[in-house]
Amino acid sequence: MIEFREVEKRYPNGFLALNQINLQIEQAEFVAIIGLSGAGKSTLLRCINKMHGITGGSLSVDSVDVHQLKGKGIRKLRRNIGMIFQSFNLVTRVSVLKNVLVSFVPNMPFWRKMLGIFTKEEKLKALMALDQVGILDKAYVRVDQLSGGQQQRVALARTLAQNPSIILADEPVASLDPVTAKQVMEDFKRINQEFNMTIIINIHHVELALAYATRVIGVRSGEIIFDGRACEVDEEILSYIYNDSEGRGANNHAMEAAIPEKNGIA
Numbered sequence: 476m477i478e479f480r481e482v483e484k485r486y487p488n489g490f491l492a493l494n495q496i497n498l499q500i501e502q503a504e505f506v507a508i509i510g511l512s513g514a515g516k517s518t519l520l521r522c523i524n525k526m527h528g529i530t531g532g533s534l535s536v537d538s539v540d541v542h543q544l545k546g547k548g549i550r551k552l553r554r555n556i557g558m559i560f561q562s563f564n565l566v567t568r569v570s571v572l573k574n575v576l577v578s579f580v581p582n583m584p585f586w587r588k589m590l591g592i593f594t595k596e597e598k599l600k601a602l603m604a605l606d607q608v609g610i611l612d613k614a615y616v617r618v619d620q621l622s623g624g625q626q627q628r629v630a631l632a633r634t635l636a637q638n639p640s641i642i643l644a645d646e647p648v649a650s651l652d653p654v655t656a657k658q659v660m661e662d663f664k665r666i667n668q669e670f671n672m673t674i675i676i677n678i679h680h681v682e683l684a685l686a687y688a689t690r691v692i693g694v695r696s697g698e699i700i701f702d703g704r705a706c707e708v709d710e711e712i713l714s715y716i717y718n719d720s721e722g723r724g725a726n727n728h729a730m731e732a733a734i735p736e737k738n739g740i741a
């Protein structure tokens with residue numbers, strides 16, 4: 476379980492990006508985080524694997540206090556938490572298989588890292604991960620010969636090969652066309668259901684969020700202002716989440732009072 480308690484994130488320039496975040500996410504949930512640009516979605520996601528350190532409150536993953544982790548502890552945490560980015564983060568001039576094999580590097584002895592030698596078992600695991608996202612036939616193709624959607628699937632396979640229990644995805648479909656975006660969301664859904672992996676996605680495509688995630692968290696000005704089931708989200712809730720006209724700042728509670736019965740957290 477992922478648990479935020481009164482979490483605050485203030486950037487070094489003094490900007491308060493997260494304020495009083497209280498949140499529990501159980502294993503195997505599929506959560507979409509939505510909200511306006513600059514609301515704090517990426518910051519929230521990246522605190523979970525300590526890409527960003529929190530500046531107040533506490534954050535635990537499977538009862539491990541993330542804030543206390545250093546060096547080896549952070550590496551162990553990140554082995555259990557896969558991360559997918561909008562830009563795929565692949566080495567485009569080498570093969571798909573080599574990109575997936577990269578997921579094993581952190582656990583390899585130094586001499587194998589130096590020589591780039593992978594075991595038969597590692598190669599099999601990488602091929603299985605490619606099979607799971609439907610691109611096994613591309614294993615020996617160079618990444619720069621693939622479409623954007625296929626590249627995102629390679630990134631997903633690389634994450635799957637490390638066998639995490641949580642996958643964080645920061646705008647994973649933002650640069651994809653609508654059809655490919657749906658296919659990638661289907662992959663996430665299947666992975667969530669087949670492997671009981673927790674999936675947490677930051678996403679601007681609201682219709683995809685509602686179609687594929689089971690839980691939606693609405694963030695505005697660094698606060699969670701909606702937390703409920705995707706099937707409960709209607710136009711009124713969306714305009715509440717996306718209405719920034721009341722002004723920025725972490726003290727905007729005006730709308731919370733307006734629709735408390737619809738707000739899963741009120």
Ligand SMILES: Nc1ncnc2c1ncn2[C@@H]1O[C@H](COP(=O)(O)OP(=O)(O)OP(=O)(O)O)[C@@H](O)[C@H]1O
Binds near residue numbers: 518519
């Ligand atoms: N390193 C930083 N230093 C200072 N402020 C930052 C830093 N990173 C982000 N911010 C600010 O924190 C706020 C939240 O940023 P964040 O990237 O989490 O928003 P977001 O909801 O993910 O936005 P988008 O949808 O555009 O990616 C923004 O106002 C942003 O300008």
